[in-house]
Amino acid sequence: MQLKTILNHVQKFKSFVYTKVRWAGSREVPALEVEVAARANGRALCSGCGTARPGYDRLAARRFEFVPLWGIQVFLVYAPRRVACPDCGVRVEHLPWASGKSHLTQAYAWFLARWARRLSWKEVAEVFRTSWDSVFRAVAMAVNWGRAHQELSGIQAIGIDEIAWQKGHNYLTLVYQIDSQCKRLLWVGEKRRVKTLLRFFRWFGNERSEALSYICSDMWKPYLKVIAKKAGQAVHVLDRFHIMAHFGKALDEVRAGEVKELKANGYEPILTKTRWLLLKRPENLTDKQDSTLAELLQYNLKSVRAYLLKEQFQLFWSYVSPYWAGRFLDQWCTQAMRSKIEPIKKVAKMLRRHRPLLLNWFRAKGQLSSGVVEGFNTKAKLTSRKSFGFRTFHGAEVALYHALGALPEPEFTHKFC
Numbered sequence: 001m002q003l004k005t006i007l008n009h010v011q012k013f014k015s016f017v018y019t020k021v022r023w024a025g026s027r028e029v030p031a032l033e034v035e036v037a038a039r040a041n042g043r044a045l046c047s048g049c050g051t052a053r054p055g056y057d058r059l060a061a062r063r064f065e066f067v068p069l070w071g072i073q074v075f076l077v078y079a080p081r082r083v084a085c086p087d088c089g090v091r092v093e094h095l096p097w098a099s100g101k102s103h104l105t106q107a108y109a110w111f112l113a114r115w116a117r118r119l120s121w122k123e124v125a126e127v128f129r130t131s132w133d134s135v136f137r138a139v140a141m142a143v144n145w146g147r148a149h150q151e152l153s154g155i156q157a158i159g160i161d162e163i164a165w166q167k168g169h170n171y172l173t174l175v176y177q178i179d180s181q182c183k184r185l186l187w188v189g190e191k192r193r194v195k196t197l198l199r200f201f202r203w204f205g206n207e208r209s210e211a212l213s214y215i216c217s218d219m220w221k222p223y224l225k226v227i228a229k230k231a232g233q234a235v236h237v238l239d240r241f242h243i244m245a246h247f248g249k250a251l252d253e254v255r256a257g258e259v260k261e262l263k264a265n266g267y268e269p270i271l272t273k274t275r276w277l278l279l280k281r282p283e284n285l286t287d288k289q290d291s292t293l294a295e296l297l298q299y300n301l302k303s304v305r306a307y308l309l310k311e312q313f314q315l316f317w318s319y320v321s322p323y324w325a326g327r328f329l330d331q332w333c334t335q336a337m338r339s340k341i342e343p344i345k346k347v348a349k350m351l352r353r354h355r356p357l358l359l360n361w362f363r364a365k366g367q368l369s370s371g372v373v374e375g376f377n378t379k380a381k382l383t384s385r386k387s388f389g390f391r392t393f394h395g396a397e398v399a400l401y402h403a404l405g406a407l408p409e410p411e412f413t414h415k416f417c
C-alpha cells in the first residue's frame with residue numbers, strides 16, 4: 001500500500017490529488033514531503049469570496065506541516081495559484097487544508113490543539129518537534145472556531161468569579177455557565193471593574209441576559225452594581241465559596257496580628273505553626289492536629305474565638321427557610337460585633353450589608369451547586385500555572401477557553417488523535 005493511498009483514506013480533497021511522496025529529511029530530522037496538485041479540470045476558488053475564478057499566475061511552492069507519522073515530520077507541498085477575481089482583485093486561491101497564511105494544515109492544527117488539552121503546550125511542542133508558537137497558534141485557531149460555533153441558547157445560571165493573574169494585583173474576570181446540564185467557561189475579561197463585566201453583558205446580549213434566572217457572585221461591588229443593572233430579574237446569590245473565603249482571610253489577619261502581639265509581650269509564639277489548623281474544617285483534621293487544636297483552644301486567644309465564630313457561621317448554610325436563616329444571620333452578626341475582633345467585625349458588617357443577597361442562597365436552593373464555581377476556580381488557577389505563555393491577556397484568554405470552555409469541534413472524516 002502506498003502512502004498516497006493512506007492519505008486518501010484519511011484526508012481526501014475533491015479538487016486536489018496527492019502526486020508524489022519523497023524522503024526530504026536527514027537522519028536527525030526525518031521528514032516526508034507529499035506533493036499536491038490541482039485536478040486538471042479543477043478551477044481555483046478565490047480565497048476572498050469562495051467563487052471559482054479564472055487563473056492569474058502561480059506562486060512558488062509552499063510547505064504545509066501535516067500530522068507526523070512514525071516520528072517523521074510530514075509536509076504537504078503545493079504551489080498555490082492566484083486568481084483574477086472581479087470582486088476581490090488578484091487573490092491567492094482557497095486551499096481546503098489550510099487557512100489564511102498559516103503554514104500548519106488544519107488537520108495538524110487540530111491535532112496539536114487536542115494534545116494541548118492533555119499536556120502542557122511546552123510538552124506538546126517537544127513531543128511533536130514543533131515550536132511553542134505553532135502550538136499556541138493551533139490552540140488559538142481551535143478556540144476561535146469553537147467560540148464562533150458554540151451554542152449559547154438556554155443559559156439560565158451563571159457564576160462570576162475572579163482570579164489573580166501575573167504578579168501583583170492584576171485580575172481576570174471569569175463568567176461560567178453553571179446550569180446542571182451544562183457547566184463551562186463562557187467569557188474571560190481583563191481586570192474586575194464595572195467596565196469589565198459590562199463588556200461581558202454586551203457580548204452576551206440583552207435577550208440572553210434578561211433570560212437569566214440565577215447569578216452567583218462574590219460581594220465585589222463593581223459586580224453587584226452591573227448585575228443589578230443588566231440582569232435585575234435574576235436571583236442574585238452570594239455563593240458559599242466566596243463568603244467562606246472572606247472568613248479565611250479574616251482568620252489569617254487575626255492570627256498574624258496576634259502572633260506579633262504575643263512575641264512583643266515575650267510569649268511563646270504558639271500560633272506560628274497552627275495556621276492550617278484554624279483554616280481547616282474540624283472533620284478534615286488528623287488525630288495529631290486534633291490534639292494540637294484542643295491544646296490551642298485552652299488559651300483564650302482572639303484567633304481561637306475567631307475560629308469558633310467562623311465554625312459557628314457554617315451552620316448558616318444548613319438552613320432551609322430564608323426566614324430562619326435570616327434570624328440566625330442577625331444573631332451571629334450581633335455576637336461577632338461584640339467579639340471586639342476587628343477583622344471578624346469587618347466580615348459581620350459586610351454580611352449585614354448584603355443580607356438580602358445572602359438570603360437569596362436559600363431561595364435558589366437546589367438550583368445551584370456551590371461547588372461548581374469553586375471547582376472552576378481551582379481549574380482556572382491550575383491552567384494559568386501550567387501555561388507559561390500567560391504573559392499577555394490574549395495568551396491567558398486562549399488557554400482558559402481551551403481548557404474550560406467545552407468548545408465544539410468540527411466533524412472530521414478521520415480523527416488523528
Ligand SMILES: [Zn+2]
Nearest residue numbers: 046049085088
Ligand atoms: Zn473573490
